[in-house]
Amino acid sequence: MRLKTKFSLFTGLLVTMVLVAMGILFLTFEKKHLIEETRGNQIALAKGLERVSREALLRNDDLFLINYIKTIREENKTVTYALFVDDENRILAHSNSQFLRRVVKDSVSTKAQLSEDLLIQAYRAVSEEAEQEIIDIALPVFLGKERKGTARIGFSQTVLERVISGTLRETGRRIVVVALGVLIFGLLGAFVLAGTMTRPIKLLVKGAKLIGQGRLDTKIEVKRKDELGWLSHKFNQMAKALKELEEMKNDFVSSVTHELRSPLAAIESYVNEMLEGGVEEFAKTGIDDLTIIKNNAIRLSYFINDLLDTAKIEAGRIEIEPQLLDLSSLVTDVVTIFMPAAEKEKIELRIDLPIDLPKVFADGDKIRQVLTNLISNGIKFSSSGGKVVISAEKMIKDPEFILVKVSDTGRGIPPEDLDKIFDKFRQVKGAREKVKGPKGTGLGLFIVKSIVELHGGKIRARSKLGEGTTFAFTLPVKTGKIPKK
Amino acid sequence: MKKILVVDDEKDVLNLVRRILTRGGFEVITALDGKEGLAKVYSEAPDLMILDINMPVMDGWEVCRKIREDPLYKHLPIIMLTVRRTKKDQLKGLNLGGDEYITKPFYPTELIARVKTVLQRASGKV
Numbered sequence: 038m039r040l041k042t043k044f045s046l047f048t049g050l051l052v053t054m055v056l057v058a059m060g061i062l063f064l065t066f067e068k069k070h071l072i073e074e075t076r077g078n079q080i081a082l083a084k085g086l087e088r089v090s091r092e093a094l095l096r097n098d099d100l101f102l103i104n105y106i107k108t109i110r111e112e113n114k115t116v117t118y119a120l121f122v123d124d125e126n127r128i129l130a131h132s133n134s135q136f137l138r139r140v141v142k143d144s145v146s147t148k149a150q151l152s153e154d155l156l157i158q159a160y161r162a163v164s165e166e167a168e169q170e171i172i173d174i175a176l177p178v179f180l181g182k183e184r185k186g187t188a189r190i191g192f193s194q195t196v197l198e199r200v201i202s203g204t205l206r207e208t209g210r211r212i213v214v215v216a217l218g219v220l221i222f223g224l225l226g227a228f229v230l231a232g233t234m235t236r237p238i239k240l241l242v243k244g245a246k247l248i249g250q251g252r253l254d255t256k257i258e259v260k261r262k263d264e265l266g267w268l269s270h271k272f273n274q275m276a277k278a279l280k281e282l283e284e285m286k287n288d289f290v291s292s293v294t295h296e297l298r299s300p301l302a303a304i305e306s307y308v309n310e311m312l313e314g315g316v317e318e319f320a321k322t323g324i325d326d327l328t329i330i331k332n333n334a335i336r337l338s339y340f341i342n343d344l345l346d347t348a349k350i351e352a353g354r355i356e357i358e359p360q361l362l363d364l365s366s367l368v369t370d371v372v373t374i375f376m377p378a379a380e381k382e383k384i385e386l387r388i389d390l391p392i393d394l395p396k397v398f399a400d401g402d403k404i405r406q407v408l409t410n411l412i413s414n415g416i417k418f419s420s421s422g423g424k425v426v427i428s429a430e431k432m433i434k435d436p437e438f439i440l441v442k443v444s445d446t447g448r449g450i451p452p453e454d455l456d457k458i459f460d461k462f463r464q465v466k467g468a469r470e471k472v473k474g475p476k477g478t479g480l481g482l483f484i485v486k487s488i489v490e491l492h493g494g495k496i497r498a499r500s501k502l503g504e505g506t507t508f509a510f511t512l513p514v515k516t517g518k519i520p521k522k
Numbered sequence: 523m524k525k526i527l528v529v530d531d532e533k534d535v536l537n538l539v540r541r542i543l544t545r546g547g548f549e550v551i552t553a554l555d556g557k558e559g560l561a562k563v564y565s566e567a568p569d570l571m572i573l574d575i576n577m578p579v580m581d582g583w584e585v586c587r588k589i590r591e592d593p594l595y596k597h598l599p600i601i602m603l604t605v606r607r608t609k610k611d612q613l614k615g616l617n618l619g620g621d622e623y624i625t626k627p628f629y630p631t632e633l634i635a636r637v638k639t640v641l642q643r644a645s646g647k648v
Contacts, residue, residue, distance in 0.1 A: 295576050298605035298626070303534045305627030310538060313630050322541070329534050 040238065041231040048227030049220065056216040063212065064205055071201050075115075079174055079192055080155070082109060082116075086188040087176040090121045093130075094178070094185050102130040109190070115200065117162075117171055117193045121178070123186040126150060149175035149187050159194070170194035237265045241272060248272075253280035292479070296340050300333035307333075343480045350487045357400035357491050364397050364404075364441070364512070365390050368427050371408045375416060383421035386412075389428035397439060397512040403488045404512070410481040411443040411508050418447035418506070437515055438494065444507040450500040458498060459486040485510075524641060525549045527568035529559030529585065530603070531577045535626065539572060539603070539633070546634040556580030560588060563595055570641055575604040575615070583618060590619040599644045601636060603628065 086109065093102035106119045110132040120131040126140050145158055158173045175189040237259040244257035253276050259269035307326045311319060349355040365388075372386050379386045397404075408427070415425035423446040432438045450458060459482050489496045489510045496510035526548045530536045533554070540550045551566055553559035557579045563571065571589075575582035582602060589595050601622040602615040615623045621640045624633065 295605060299532055299576075302605050302626030303532060303538075306535065306538055309627060309629045310542065329537075333534065 039235070041228070041235045044231035044234065045224060045227045048231075049224045052220055052223035052227075056219060060209070060212045060216060064209055067208060068201065068205055071204060075197060075201070079172070079190070082113065083155070083174040083176050083188065083190050085109075086119060086121070086190055087178050090130075090178045090186065090188045091180060093121075094180055099129060103134075106130050106132050115192045115197045117169075117191040117196075119188075119190045121186055121188050122146065122150065124150075124184055129186065145173055146189075149173065149189055152187075153177060167195075169196070172197075234265070237261060237269065241265075241269060244269075244272060244276075248276050248279070253277075253283060289479070293344070297337070300337040300340075303333045304330050304337075343484060346484050347480050350484065355487065355491065357403055357488070359398050359400050359492065361396045362399055362401050362404070364394060364429060364439070367401060367404060368408060368429075371405055371412060372427065374409075375412050379416055379425070382416060382419075384416055384419050385424040386416075387424065387426045389426055391430060394429055395431065395439065395514045397514055399492050399512050400488075403491070407485045407488050407510070408443070410485050414481065415443055415445035415447065415506075419445045420447070423447065423505075432511065435511075438511040438513055440509055440511055442507055442509045444505060446505040449502040449504055450498065450506055451502060452500075455498055455500060458482050459496070523547065523549045524569040525551065525566065526570045526572065526637065527551050527553065527559065527562055527566060528572045529553045529556065529562075529577070529582070530572075530574040531555055532574070535574075535603075542630045542633055543637065546637070548637070556582060556585040560585050563589060563598065568598070570599045570601065570637060570644070572601045572603050572637075573620075575602060575606055575611070583614070586615070586618045586620060597644070599640045601640060603633075 086105070089105045090102055093099060093105075102121060106121075109119050110116050116132070118132045120136070121129045122141060123129050126142060126146070128136050128139050128141060131137055145160055148158060149156055152175060154177070156173075156175045158175070160171055160173065162169060162171045170193070172192045172194050173189060174192070175187050177184055178186050178188050240257055240259055244255050247255040255276055257269045257272050259266055261269075307330050311323060311326055314322070346355065368388055368390065372388055375386060412425060412427065419425060425443065425445045427441070427443050429439055429441045432440050485508075486496050489512075493513050494511040496508065498506060498508050500506040526543055528536055528539045528543070528550060529552070530539070531554055536552050536554070540552060543550045551562060551568065553562050556577045559571070559573065560580065562568070573582045573585060582604065586600055586602075589598055589600065596619075599621045600619065601624060602620045603624050603626060604611070604615075605626045607625040612623045621643070622636050624636060
């Protein structure tokens with residue numbers, strides 16, 4: 038069943054239930070109220086009769102009383118009888134003139150006669166027409182302190198109930214009419230409301246379907262300021278993130294393809310040249326060509342190592358074998374390797390380490406990898422005449438670590454990209470287009486960060502556009518600082 | 523002597539192509555990215571251009587498009603030399619106005635032969 042239908046039905050049911058409950062409650066109270074009101078009226082009528090009886094006794098005017106009784110009888114359909122009995126049980130006035138002067142001695146009358154105060158009695162009376170319940174209300178009539186008789190009115194409960202239930206039926210009918218109106222409006226409202234709720238959901242479903250089919254440009258146009266609006270907004274964000282991921286993946290695949298093919302193509306082309314050139318040509322250029330082939334093979338293997346390292350890091354299978362190391366000799370080693378490249382690009386490579394630098398507790402091969410990556414980046418992104426400085430210092434805040442810095446005078450990294458550079462497969466877009474030669478896959482800094490963190494250290498980049506970038510990372514000087522897995 | 527402009531950001535490839543073409547009797551000038559290559563088309567007026575596609579600053583597609591839109595140089599013969607070897611890329615290269623599409627790795631003899639064919643075709647056209 039659709040949400041809209043469910044919602045409408047549920048609301049309809051709810052409205053109906055509330056209306057029914059309210060109707061029953063209202064009718065019950067109305068009935069109670071009607072009965073109480075009637076009883077009040079009945080007593081007031083009896084009191085009136087008592088007053089008039091006294092008046093008639095004082096004036097000695099029976100007719101006055103008889104007329105009054107007639108009026109009561111005529112004006113109130115529930116009055117079965119009204120009478121006045123003197124203290125000798127003789128009827129002095131009666132709504133039915135047949136009973137005048139008769140002596141009454143049934144049990145209801147006797148009780149009424151004996152009562153000193155208002156007395157309400159109920160009894161069943163059988164007449165020619167039907168058996169009915171009678172409520173008899175009796176009041177003693179006094180003249181001074183002397184009891185002169187009893188005024189009594191009999192009300193037919195059966196007739197009364199008929200009147201009351203007639204009234205209630207009428208009220209009930211009105212309630213039903215109103216309730217039906219309310220119900221129709223309620224259902225209509227529920228339907229409309231359900232529509233406004235389900236429309237954005239339908240749009241969401243449609244959007245989700247499109248996104249599921251890979252159409253990541255899909256934008257769900259639900260501009261509401263409620264949960265559905267928020268959901269749509271989140272949905273759009275998700276689609277955007279997916280699209281970015283997709284683009285990143287494509288970017289990665291194409292750059293990996295290119296980086297794998299370029300050195301391979303160079304190797305094969307040079308091999309072709311050597312094979313076609315023959316011995317004579319080989320004598321002239323053979324050694325140079327072999328060097329180029331070797332360098333391209335090295336480049337290829339570095340690249341494959343990066344890919345494998347990343348895969349290992351991803352799988353959590355990379356391990357370090359730390360030992361106490363002299364950082365100075367390690368830095369000197371790495372820098373020496375880069376010297377020819379730096380000289381060629383006219384970039385100054387400087388080591389700036391204090392003499393009293395403590396030994397670090399680290400994996401030599403991995404730290405070499407970190408330094409190699411950072412220094413080669415520094416050279417790659419600096420223009421000729423620039424400078425790459427490798428420095429280190431003890432940390433004052435945390436003496437158990439030292440701080441190593443690699444700074445360059447390159448073009449710098451835009452602030453909005455600074456937090457992204459350590460993400461895998463991510464190379465700042467502009468950078469890819471500005472660098473000549475091998476571009477890398479954007480894996481280097483991800484690997485660097487992972488290695489530093491495996492040592493329990495942290496890495497941070499600080500950069501100013503046009504002035505250069507500094508990578509600073511910490512390494513532990515003591516054992517026991519490396520987090521256990 | 524015909525003048526050939528070689529544009530490639532891979533220095534090893536650039537040097538090899540230069541050597542092969544020089545040996546083949548051509549004058550060779552080089553550029554390391556698309557923008558530099560385009561500038562050398564205007565300043566050196568080469569007879570043919572060998573163009574890589576994946577390059578920094580401006581890629582080969584863009585260079586090709588710009589040259590074909592230029593009324594003065596639109597007839598400059600262009601040979602694409604790239605590691606991109608899909609049919610889609612080949613078609614794109616030819617559709618953009620490339621005269622030949624050679625994939626890396628390449629053979630020196632093949633390169634020379636293609637350069638000569640394209641130059642002949644071009645001189646016949648003009």
